[in-house]
Amino acid sequence: MHLITVIAIARASRKNARFNELFIIPIGLLSYYLIFLSASDNPSSDYVLATSATSIFFTASDFVLLRRLQPEPRMIGQKKPTTEMTLLERLKWALQLELTPRGINWAHEPTDHIAPRPMTTSRTRFIISQILSIAYYFVSFDILSILVRANPCFGTGGPSFGQLGWAWRATVWIYPFVVYSSLCMTYCIASVVGVALHLWEPKDWPRPFGNVRDAYTLRNCWGRVWHQMLRKFLTGHMDSIARLLQLPKGTFTTYFKLFGCFFISGLVHYGPEYTLLQNWSGRAMIFFPLQAAAITFEDGVIALGRRLGYRQNLFFKLLGFIWVFVWFSFSLPLWLEPTFHAGTMDKGINVSLILGLWKGEWTPKRS
Numbered sequence: 001m002h003l004i005t006v007i008a009i010a011r012a013s014r015k016n017a018r019f020n021e022l023f024i025i026p027i028g029l030l031s032y033y034l035i036f037l038s039a040s041d042n043p044s045s046d047y048v049l050a051t052s053a054t055s056i057f058f059t060a061s062d063f064v065l066l067r068r069l070q071p072e073p074r075m076i077g078q079k080k081p082t083t084e085m086t087l088l089e090r091l092k093w094a095l096q097l098e099l100t101p102r103g104i105n106w107a108h109e110p111t112d113h114i115a116p117r118p119m120t121t122s123r124t125r126f127i128i129s130q131i132l133s134i135a136y137y138f139v140s141f142d143i144l145s146i147l148v149r150a151n152p153c154f155g156t157g158g159p160s161f162g163q164l165g166w167a168w169r170a171t172v173w174i175y176p177f178v179v180y181s182s183l184c185m186t187y188c189i190a191s192v193v194g195v196a197l198h199l200w201e202p203k204d205w206p207r208p209f210g211n212v213r214d215a216y217t218l219r220n221c222w223g224r225v226w227h228q229m230l231r232k233f234l235t236g237h238m239d240s241i242a243r244l245l246q247l248p249k250g251t252f253t254t255y256f257k258l259f260g261c262f263f264i265s266g267l268v269h270y271g272p273e274y275t276l277l278q279n280w281s282g283r284a285m286i287f288f289p290l291q292a293a294a295i296t297f298e299d300g301v302i303a304l305g306r307r308l309g310y311r312q313n314l315f316f317k318l319l320g321f322i323w324v325f326v327w328f329s330f331s332l333p334l335w336l337e338p339t340f341h342a343g344t345m346d347k348g349i350n351v352s353l354i355l356g357l358w359k360g361e362w363t364p365k366r367s
């Protein structure tokens with residue numbers, strides 16, 4: 001799928017490229033196969049593979065199907081137009097575009113929504129710092145995995161978070177940190193390889209997540225703190241739809257795009273839920289639009305507060321953190337319980353350095 005997408009993007013950059021949109025058909029068929037016809041007995045790998053398939057499909061839709069409705073992708077500092085590039089140059093250009101979901105070093109890079117770039121220019125220092133980060137995230141992931149195995153709500157066929165009360169419901173927060181640790185560890189490994197092989201510079205690897213201190217509103221959580229890997233194709237689709245509908249700039253269009261982005265994000269996660277559950281009982285199409293509704297409510301409260309003369313301060317930030325904590329303690333179980341109870345947290349990577357050194361349990365099972 002990656003290869004077909006790269007070829008399609010490269011071909012679309014030619015002069016007078018015709019029928020390029022037809023590439024979406026084989027990509028769609030492969031996505032259909034991976035989502036609906038390839039389930040195995042490993043729910044964790046099925047979910048990850050299907051999520052990759054839906055993400056690639058919408059990436060291809062953004063860069064191939066909707067190409068004529070958007071500005072031409074352009075690398076920062078790019079001097080030669082893509083229409084004047086050779087075939088090999090276009091393929092390299094397309095590969096770089098496809099490998100950069102956040103648009104790092106591209107004109108569409110969302111600078112205000114990603115972490116600052118690393119300050120060091122030394123490859124050696126960067127690699128050493130990333131190796132230390134890998135160790136940190138590995139230990140963090142190990143500790144979090146121990147907590148997951150000790151919590152029955154994360155287990156196959158386990159009880160509901162709400163069934164055990166709000167204190168247990170709040171333990172769902174372990175999951176975002178599991179995702180955070182695993183993605184950061186994978187990202188750091190990729191950065192070490194990329195920089196060591198001189199494929200990228202250290203400055204090309206800003207952290208995948210933002211600063212948790214900004215997580216005092218839901219808008220910040222989704223737009224700055226959480227990873228922005230899906231941002232380009234989400235905004236690309238909604239900008240194109242708004243352009244097709246000739247919607248004027250304004251409040252309605254802003255929230256139309258907001259709800260549309262979360263709707264598409266719901267689709268990205270709903271397909272993998274089908275792969276996992278083999279039915280349509282997944283809740284991604286409830287959870288993600290619900291986030292847009294909560295952000296709209298949040299924006300209204302903040303706007304009302306400003307009209308009443310209140311300004312942001314430490315007290316209101318603290319209230320914001322409480323609001324975010326309570327909201328996700330409520331909404332995350334609503335979405336994730338079916339996937340947890342189907343075994344995604346039990347049949348993943350069950351290797352523990354901590355328990356191995358402590359108790360000799362190198363491949364621990366759920367307690």
